[in-house]
Amino acid sequence: MIDLTVLLKRESSVPLYSQLYHYIKKEILSGKLAAETRLPSIRSLSNHLHISRNTVDLAYQQLLAEGYVQSRPRSGLYINDLELESLPSSQFIRNKWLDSGVKSNSAIRYDFRYGDVDAEHFPLATWRKLSNQSLHQNEQSLFSYGDPLGEPQLRLEIAHYLHSSRGVNCSPDQIMVGAGIQYLIGVLSGLLGDVSNGIAMENPGYDGVRTIFEHKGINIHSIPLESDGLNIHKLYESKSRIVYITPSHQFPYGMVMPLSKRMQLLKWAADQNGIIIEDDYDSEFRYVGKPIPSLQSLDTHDRTVYLGTFSKCLLPSLRIAYMVLPQTLLDFHSKQDYRLYDQTVSRFHQKTLELFMKNGHWEAHIRKMRNVYRQKQFTLISLIQKMMGSQVTIIGQDAGLHILLRIHNGMDEDQLIATAEEEGVKVYPVSPFWAQRAQADKSMVQIGFGGLSNEDIIEGVNCLHCAWFG
Ligand SMILES: Cc1ncc(COP(=O)(O)O)c(C=O)c1O
Known part of the structure; x- marks a missing residue:
């Protein structure tokens, strides 16, 4: 059965039953209400629209009399198949809409x-098993809002992983889980304090993050690239004290920033009382040479925000990413009531991922x-x-x-x-x-x-x- 939501004009000279009748008739003739659809019962439609049962009954009687619907004993009123060949049925409209997306790309192989x-x-069977397990083990405890920063046990797993794979030094308290790097960058924009000198970014760079900064009204300094990454000299010239950067796999050019330049960048941050936003979005996939430690791991002045995501190694549809905040921003976070921002990732997915990591599947999957x-x-x-x-x-x-x-x-x-x-x-x-x-x-x-x-x-x-x- 369907619901009919129609805006009836009580002040109109046209009686309510007639407005309802015309509305349903139009829906049938346009194909939006398909043949065999059951109309709502008189009682439920009168409750839904806050009109009397008599009004609904009158409208239905007229539809019956004109053959738009038929009555089936002990079942209700059903829309007749009017064989309106020239009119699209709702199924037809739905299929057409679905097709249009596919069709425009159907020539693409x-x-x-x-x-x-x-x-x-993707280890679907394992994921399904752990997903079930997390539902059964935790039953109702996962039904309510979780920790705004993310499930503590998952943050612990992430902290272990980041330390062993990228040298990141952090406690789980510094980690915030969120539905994607873009979302976390949006939150971070509010934590950065004075951004009047703008934010520096690689040019070319990741448009997904540039757009977020632009939408937040932040001025962007576009810093050109050299063969080994960001031009640090131009960064100094920009006078910005914040830089967003993809040092381990520059997006989109793909260069890996060498250790010497990483040290220069950290010096810049210390000199400027600056902040480095390090986006380590796909560091799991390095095919040549030794991995270079993350900027966060080399930072002795607590100036780096480290971001990573499960979109590349697991699935982008999971929408799970994380951000490691330095202590200064973490304090600001608590002071500014950021804990009132509810967690954006489902607790069920977080729990499943936690089990996936804890049981060793994550390491095996990366390999x-x-x-x-x-x-x-x-x-x-x-x-x-x-x-x-x-x-x-x-x-x-x-x-x-x-x-x-x-x-x-x-x-x-x-x-x-x-x-x-x-x-x-x-x-x-x-x-x-x-x-x-x-x-x-x-x-x-x-x-x-x-x-x-x-x-x-x-x-x-x-x-x-x-x-x-x-
Ligand atoms: C540089 C960079 N950062 C972040 C992301 C997106 O991460 P997420 O899916 O967690 O938003 C991408 C995705 O393509 C990317 O290229």
């Missing part, structure tokens, strides 16, 4: 979207996924090199789940994307990552490989070759 992850190796992605990246890079050789330049292949590809065929970004699409392949623009799109290097595209199988990567690269050099 290989989607190199950055952000998609490998679905095949497995590192190999899976290493293999995919190898497939992608070696084939591009073999097929396209010196006609392209591959950028950012030491880590992560995407590369940039500069194509030396004279096409600009739009043409590269459009010609790829004609061959059934989706690749993505890089220009949105620049503060001013006009400044962007337009001979490149972004290629994410996480969500495609090795076979699809091979097919996709073949199609790209046809599109650009065919």
Whole structure:
């Protein structure tokens, strides 16, 4: 049975029963109320609309008399199949709407979207088991609001993991869990105190975070990159005391900031009484060389905010990320009543993740996924090199789940994307990552490989070759 929510005008000269009758008739004729749909009972509709039963009864009688509905004994009134072929049924409208999303992309066979992850190796059975376990073990204790900063046991697991994998020094008290890095950056923006000197960011840099700062009305200083990452000299010149940065895998260029530059950046923060916001979004996937310790782990002045996410190694749909706050911001957090911000991640998902980490599945999963992605990246890079050789330049292949590809065929970004699409392949623009799109290097595209199988990567690269050099 459906509910009918109709705005009846009590002051109108048209009687209420007639308004209701016309409304239902219109819904039937437009196909929004499909054949075989049962109308609400007289009692429930009169309660729902706060009108008398008599009014509903009169409207229903008229619909019956005109053959729009039929009465079934002891069951109620059902909409007749009027065989209105020219009119779309609600099912038809629904299907059409669903199709339109799919159809616009139906010609795309290989989607190199950055952000998609490998679905095949997600440990669904384990996750399901732990999910059930967390429901059964905790039953009603998880039914209420949880700790605003996140479940303490999960924060403990995250603290252990960050210490062993990235050298991060923190207690679970410093960790805030939240539904994604963007959300946490939004919260952080309110904790930073005086931002009148703006926030510095790599240019090009992650547009997802730039947008949050812009929406908060914060002035952004765009700092150019050098071959080893942010230009520190320009950072000093900007006079900003806060910088957002992706040092372990610059987004989108992919360079890894060497230790010497990390030390310079930490010195800058100490000199300026500054704050470094370190986004370590995909540090699990490093394919070349030794991992370099996080800035947070090298920081002896407590000037670094460290952010990480489960979107890359686990699933983006989980919406679980975390932020490690230095003591100064943590104190501000308590003083400013930030504890009144309720936790945004479901307690059930947090509990499941805690068990996943505690029982050793997380470490095993990272090891497995590192190999899976290493293999995919190898497939992608070696084939591009073999097929396209010196006609392209591959950028950012030491880590992560995407590369940039500069194509030396004279096409600009739009043409590269459009010609790829004609061959059934989706690749993505890089220009949105620049503060001013006009400044962007337009001979490149972004290629994410996480969500495609090795076979699809091979097919996709073949199609790209046809599109650009065919
Ligand atoms: C640099 C960077 N930071 C953060 C994120 C997103 O993290 P989350 O899914 O936790 O919001 C991404 C996602 O693509 C990213 O590229």
